[in-house]
Amino acid sequence: MATIKDVAELAGVSIATVSRVVKGNGNVSPKTAAKVTSAIKQLNYHPNALARQLKHQCTNNIIIIIPDISNTFFHEILHGIEETAERNDMHILIADMHNKTSIEEYYLRALMQKEVDGIISFSANVAQQLLKQAANDFPLVIACQYLDNIDIPSITIDNVAAAKEICNHLIASGKKNIAHLTALPNFLLYQDRLDGYTASLRENGLDFRAGLIRYCSPNIKSGYEQTLSLLDSGIYFDSIFAAGDTMAIGAIRALKERGISIPDECAVAGFDDIEMSSLIDPPLTTIRQPKYQIGCDAMNMLISLIRGSHIAKRNIVAEHQLVIRQSSCSVN
Amino acid sequence: MATIKDVAELAGVSIATVSRVVKGNGNVSPKTAAKVTSAIKQLNYHPNALARQLKHQCTNNIIIIIPDISNTFFHEILHGIEETAERNDMHILIADMHNKTSIEEYYLRALMQKEVDGIISFSANVAQQLLKQAANDFPLVIACQYLDNIDIPSITIDNVAAAKEICNHLIASGKKNIAHLTALPNFLLYQDRLDGYTASLRENGLDFRAGLIRYCSPNIKSGYEQTLSLLDSGIYFDSIFAAGDTMAIGAIRALKERGISIPDECAVAGFDDIEMSSLIDPPLTTIRQPKYQIGCDAMNMLISLIRGSHIAKRNIVAEHQLVIRQSSCSVN
DNA sequence: TTGTATGCGTTATCAA
């Protein structure tokens, strides 16, 4: 690999001059510029990005940590992030955890080692100590996820309120036995949705029954399996609130397979409003998150942190919306 | 930000010693090691990755360029890549082009500037000159995509043969008027699938009719729209071969909406076997690519390139498989 | 307009 020194030698100039030509804006006479350019071509020279970044103390790269890239929930958010990044000359790289926390930890460390300028994480499943430490000294935004009692810049919807709202809707439709599919309780967001569920039951004078709660992995397959297991358990339920659309879609599949009519015998509600939810049969009632906007806001927040500008709100709460479709209402 | 120098100063040792304790394996007396460790804690020191990488001339990071991350076709491939990378202590970062070639170009440049150790690209939609130049001097693998007359390490299935096979299947099922949904012809892979389609017609003594070819973007929406437009055109067809499952799923939606029975009035076949294809109604006949294996092979190839080891085959052709489901056969 | 020289934060070689 040719370096700036080789180019300088071949062109018969100093490395400073080469540097100026490469940058473009420098004051260089056309004649020497030509010599240098020719040498660059001849040697097939490419400036070393690491050296340049070390000098500049910034990379213009930012990393997005995604729990699972195959969850379509993140795709629209990514678009918001990408477009905002592009407007600010930052480059987005996605780190797919496929649900391994070791990966989150690795990139948090990369951030602290200045390998990238900032991180937006959609996970928060790593030692809180590490997260706090990273957020304290480096540009880090937690999105659609958060932690209690730690002041880290974040953006999320109000999961408790949203879950309560969708359960209230099921109850208003005449359902009194709502099963709940949720995921790993170490994510606070699932805890919140569970809290919204219990709050709704309580406010409507219904009893909480532990037998109606099932823990899944947040994907179609697991939602399907847990619903079957619920059906086999013999516990009666007339509706399912899944804490994620993927789980809800799995539930619908299981119900259809068993010949249970939706929503009459069993209504289904999800959470997130992923693309597939409006396409399946029956279309899924769910909570819509303003995904694109969340992406934009998260990225703008991160850019402010990187630039050291003042941040108006360190913890943004985005607006959600109840989307009612046929999986919960036959007349719609 | 504290540097190694600050730590050395505070601990009262040289930077060499600090470097040794940070690395861990060095020969350092327990006493000084303790002093250094304490200084590191006190200053909250993190070694600078860029400096280290500049020194080592490698980053252990590799970038995967994906045309569109919301295309589920790539997710299983990514798993293969990720797991192979992990076994080799490499770290995967995904660059989502969302179909903008400028992004592909940017990261190809990053590769040439040694910002990353290697790239696997699922696109090849940038100036061929640039691609050739990058592949010539740097570790680069093109996957599920390729270019004519350029010797770049690659892995792909035989798209012509696969397309021919699936069209033969439609014809064998009694269909004689196959419409074809394809995408941007600047991707050679769509050209290949079109070639397979025409070859199949020819070999079965059927005429090629330009009116039956429709160009889409490779997604559900566009497949849906082009199918509607085809239906409105009045041209008769009894089956659709889409060059991608997403387009095929859009086609199914359009047909169902118009009350056309699948497969009797119109059969549908896709390409890729994405997850959704087995879940929709009716399940989609398609070509399965060995996605996970492609990911593993691509990554192994890249690692060989990075390590400078010999590569047995520079152009791997992976095995495909025809998957027949109800969208093309009512009795199945 | 051009060149010299220093520093960015490491690692590693060589002496001590």
Place this chain on the structure above:
DNA sequence: TTGATAACGCATACAA
């Protein structure tokens, strides 16, 4: 076991 010092490849302040 430790320290001084030379790279790694580039950018830039300053001098010429």
